[in-house]
Amino acid sequence: MASSSRELGSLFDHQVQRAVCNTWAKYREGRRPRAVKVYTINLESQYLLIQGVPAVGTMKEIVERFALHGATEQYNALDEYLAEDFTEVYLIKFINLQSARAAKRKMDEQSFLGGLLHVCYAPEFETVEETRKKPEVRKAYVDHYVTKKLVTEHKDTENFRQDFHSEMSGFCTAAVNPSAGNSNPYLPYSCELPLCYFFSKCICSSGGHVDRASDSSKDDRNHGKTMGHYNHNDSLQKTQINTFKNSVAYPDRFMPRTTKLQERQRRREDDCKVGTFLETNSSSNEVMTGPLLPDISKVDMHDDSLNTTANLIWNKL
């Protein structure tokens, strides 16, 4: 059975500020030092506990500071909570979870009137109904995101089809019928791919990138003491993997190594043929471009077989 005993006025485990982790691997070190913690919908709450508020009668100021991030429903001092000397603990309830999330991200570890605030979620203050609402809102958000992403991909597929059609009409006279074959709007590649074989370089781009839904950035989660900073749109890298583009855009044809070797061989042979042709036509009045290189004096090896070999080498050069 999960243990959750706690003395009156003391902090819950999830409210205790964890030590910052100092052993991050270089490639996953974030901008700010963070502890090792996982945030789930259970931990997040519209209730925030604010510790470290200087006990100088600053309730109005602290509430106003937090209210900048969203409408608050109630606030009060928690006198029964054990606080550090000369500090107080406050509880603020936001109307919605997003505001609480934003406030926690912005205000945690911030300086306030000479003190350092520690802000954490306080889900233990929720009513049953408030707790019930959280997973429902979360599920609705995920469903909305997935649906919106599918709709966006579908629109881009249609745009791509139109763009592709207009580009291809300039290249081939054959009618392009994108609706032929697999007409599944979510699988454009299956019907456009065969046309690519006709063109060595088919620079086709979708009408627009399928951006990763930026809605998630509006729902910025502050992990406060956690990793996962790459979750946000303000993450370290703005580059977004566009799988839709990768699946639809036509890169240069992949040529395996053996094909490239054969290609080079073919070009050499062609050059040799051209060179031979030029030699046979050297008597014509054809204009030669490029610098006239001095003739390479042939070496006499004083031996017919060696001379033959040397001549072959010189000719190859």
Added chain:
Amino acid sequence: MAQKPKVDPHVGRLGYLQALVTEFQETQSQDAKEQVLANLANFAYDPSNYEYLRQLQVLDLFLDSLSEENETLVEFAIGGLCNLCPDRANKEHILHAGGVPLIINCLSSPNEETVLSAITTLMHLSPPGRSFLPELTATPVVQCMLRFSLSASARLRNLAQIFLEDFCSPRQVAEARSRQAHSALGIPLPRSVAPRQR
């Protein structure tokens, strides 16, 4: 001042997640495993990562980690599953991979966060009003929720109450309650008492 990214921008998000998974599989350090798993579990909150996480089989990684002896790894793994199970595709994957018994096992963890995440995950896996997943509302599970509904922890109490009200039928609750009344579970065993001589 913001530091420069530590990861080559060309690697991208998929590459970064791949690096995390690779490190988790290869590292011998428990600290590194915890850090990476927590990282992945937090990434699992953002729906934009779900496609990558499925591609990298992170869901299976979370399910496998539920059997770890390290309680912290279990907590992080079930947290990751709790974060990504609202998505339909992820939910189906978890169900088909036989994740339900593993998640039910987490209900007996001494770690409160683990239990809370397990309850929420079960709630997401079982739509309310329907019982086509009988294992989620089996008597032992309902009995467990009844015990949780009496817990001193408000968070546990609330979640258990929601599970009983929204995901169990009154008949199932009544049956579990009546079985619990006649069950020896929860009754402390007597200390060493010499058997009565007849």
